[in-house]
Amino acid sequence: MGKRRGVGQIPSQRSELMGMELPLSLLWISLTLVLLYFLTKAAKKNSPSCNVRLPPGPAGLPVLGSLLEVGDQPHRSLARLAKTHGPVMALKLGLTTTVVVSSPAAAREALQKKDQPLSARWVPDAVRVFGHEQVSMIFGPASPSWKHLRAICSTHLFSVRSLDATRELRQQKARDLVAYVREHAGRPIDVGRALFGTVLNLISNTMFSFDMVDLHSESTQEFRDLVSALTSEVGKPNLSDFFPVLRIxxxxxRRRQIEVHLKKLxxxxxxxxxxxxxxxxxxAAAERGGDFLGALLQLHSQSKLDRKAIRSLLADLFAAGTDTSSIATEWAMAELLKNPSKLARVRKELEEAIRLPGQEVEESDIARLPYLQAVVKEVLRLHPPAPLLLPHRAAEAGVELGGYAVPEEAQVLVNVWAMGRDEEVWAEPEAFAPERFLGREVDFRGRDFELIPFGSGRRACPGLPLAARTVHLLLASLLRSFEWRLPEGMAAADVDLSEMFGATLAMARPLRAVAVPVV
Structure with missing residues (x-):
């Protein structure tokens, strides 16, 4: 695949996911004064009638609601609150009414039985720039144009036929990753960084037929940093979401930062x-090279897709596709290094299935690797890339979940992180035990609601088929080509599995490990 040429340099962006930033001094004093009038009006407007049975939940504080109780690890704090208030829970985050679903049964009702009335998207204020939220496949309304975008992606990117046609591309990116790791063999490497660049190039080759970054060069990482900064900013907590009166x-x-990043993209x-x-x-009238951009330009030439929609679609695919696959693979490597017996077992399976020295892992091999598949399922159970999925919105009145009324315009969150650690569903839910999936007919493709890291229903992640192939292939390639060790002085127990909540659930401390090539 060719290297990127001719596009201007992008100013380097350094991103970091931040915790809950709730000002506690002058901003809050000013906020309280500004909101007094609006709070009175909102309280009257939103007061439920006595015959409406709202979900139970914490009482919360005046003005703030339960914001301070939720904190900077909302997936964990909401799971803890659900143990007290139940699998369908309502709480106030500032002035925003939020309903949280925390059990497989409640998730099935929300995403399958009540899929249509809850299919609207609750849109963060930060992404309301350039009209992106109106044409975005991720945040846009469930309109005919949204369905058209989903159909385009399903046909040209995520169908079995399209995925089979791009199989060699994924094989090549896996070889590139192995070559990069081999070049740094014997020294600690940032595993997540290498994976992020690999997946970014995989997506850019699928879209444009060239690499966007050079894994071996620090001077060509600007695009990677830009994509990372964009996803980071979307995931940060925003006062404008909790107090809509502040949006102006x-x-x-937050919105100004997203505008800067999106404009560059x-x-x-x-x-x-x-x-x-x-x-x-x-x-514009021919699919040059057979890549995704060619297909989009062909539709553009037929007046079936305008440039604004093309740009927003590409931004969605890069932002959503890169983080999820790379983060899931990094979590898998971290869990295996923390559990050496599991690492030994999956490597033994790979050696028995691929016997020839130096033979590469191919996608067709994955079907013969049940323990590797179980490892991926277990990682997605414990570390779903989007622990609360993307928020839904109740677009109409009269929707009920678990026998409770969901207020119109309420934000609806599905806590898949809590569902993955539900003691009523999983034995020893905190343990990393891939064996639990051997011989168990549970998959992560949206049909088994105890494991829905990519969602379910009409708002499920459309890129799931590509993500599944990518994660399995990259993980298998790293484990087949190398023995893995921790840096000198570290033991398995020292692997830090703490999380950093944002648009995706990343590792708080990037995983560093030493690769030893298999002879």
Whole structure:
């Protein structure tokens, strides 16, 4: 695959997911004063009639609601609150009414039985820039144009036929990753960083037929940093979401930051599109190279897709696709290094299935690796990439969950992290035990509600088929080609599995490990 050429440099962005930033001094004093009038009106407007049975939940504080109780690890604190208030729980986060679903049965009702009335998306204020939220496949309303985007992706990216056609591309990216690790063999490497760059190049080759970053060069990481900064900013808590009256001033600058990042990303995409069209004037009417951009430009030439929708779709695919696959694979490596007996077992399975020295893992081998598949399921159970999924919204009145009324316009969260650690569903839920999935017909594709890390129903992640192939292949390639050790002075018990909550559930401390090539 060719390297990226001709696109202008992007100023380097350094991103970090941050905890709950709730100002406790002058901002809160000012906020309270500004909101007094609006709170009175909102309380009257939102007061339920006596015959409406709302879900139980914590009482919360005036103005703040349960914000301080939720804190910077909402998936954990909401799981803890659900043990007291039940699997369908309501609470106030500032002025925002939030209903939290925390059991497989409640999730089935929300995402399957009540899928249509809860299919609207609750949109964070930060992404309301350039009209992106109106045309986004992730945040857009469930409209005909949204269905059209989903159909385009299903046909050209995520169908079995399309995935089979791009199999060699994924094999090549797995070889690139192995080559990079081999170059750094014997020294600690940042596993997540290598995986992020690999997945980013996999997606860019699928979209544009070239690499966006060079794994071996620090000077070509600007695009990676831009994508990382964008996803980081979306996941940060925002006062404007908790107190909608503040949206007009964007007090923490979240929306302004997203605008900066998205503008740079759109500029990159515009340059790529313009170069494609200028290098071949008829490219808009032909799928040049057979990549995804070619298919989009063909639809554009037929007036079936405008440039604004193309740019937003590409932004969604890069932002959502890169983080989920790379983070899931990094968590798998971390859990295996913390559990050496599990690591030994999966490596033995790989050696028995792929006997020839130096033989590469291929996607077709994954079906013959049941323990590796069990490892991936167990990782997704313990560390779902999006622990609360993306928030739904009750777009109409009269919706009920678990016998309780869901207020119209309420945010609805599905705590898949809590479901993965439910003692009523999983024996020893905190233990990393891939064996629990051997001989058990449970999958993560949206049908078995005890394990739905990618969601279910019409708002399920459309990229699941690609993510599943990517994670299995990259993990198998790393484990087959290398023996893995922790840096000198570290024991298995020292592997830090603490989390950093954001748009995705990343490791708080990046995993560093030493690869020893298999002879």
């Amino acid at each position: 001033i964007d007090p923490q600058g 759109f500029r990159v995409f515009d340059e790529i599109i313009d170069q494609r069209l200028s290098s071949n004037p008829t490219a």
